[in-house]
Amino acid sequence: MKVTFFDKFFIALILSVSLAGFVVNLRLDAGAEQRYITVYVDNVFVKEISFNEQTEHTVKIPFGDGGEHHATLEISEGRVRMLPIDPEHCPRGICSHTGWISRNYQSIVCVPNRIIVSFADQSIEGIDGVTY
Secondary structure (H helix, E strand, C coil): CCCCHHHHHHHHHHHHHHHHHHHHHHHHHHHCCCCEEEEEECCEEEEEEECCCCCEEEEEEEECHHHCEEEEEEEECCEEEECCCCCCCCCCCHHHHCCCECCCCCEEEECCCCEEEEEECCCCCCCCCCCC
């Protein structure tokens, strides 16, 4: 079977549309302001952290029975990362190996300690919905 001019044109058109969609997606995400980080431990909301591009600080997140252990989040230049936790509490350290996150679709998850750190588009205020 021979590839015709129209076949080549159709392939080039599909590739161009795909590339344009990828570029548009990156541009739209780059323009979004990420200003809130939410932290959940044991599937319970623990903390909401407000930040901007100039914010640079660390935040301790309590976990374990009674909150006797702490995980440390580092916030810098609009990005967040979890610093290494004691190997006794987090043997593989996958959460700290995740590195910096800065996009809405990224999150940091520490499975042994049940910690979830993710971006929120806006501040959490009250109940946003009820399911029966």
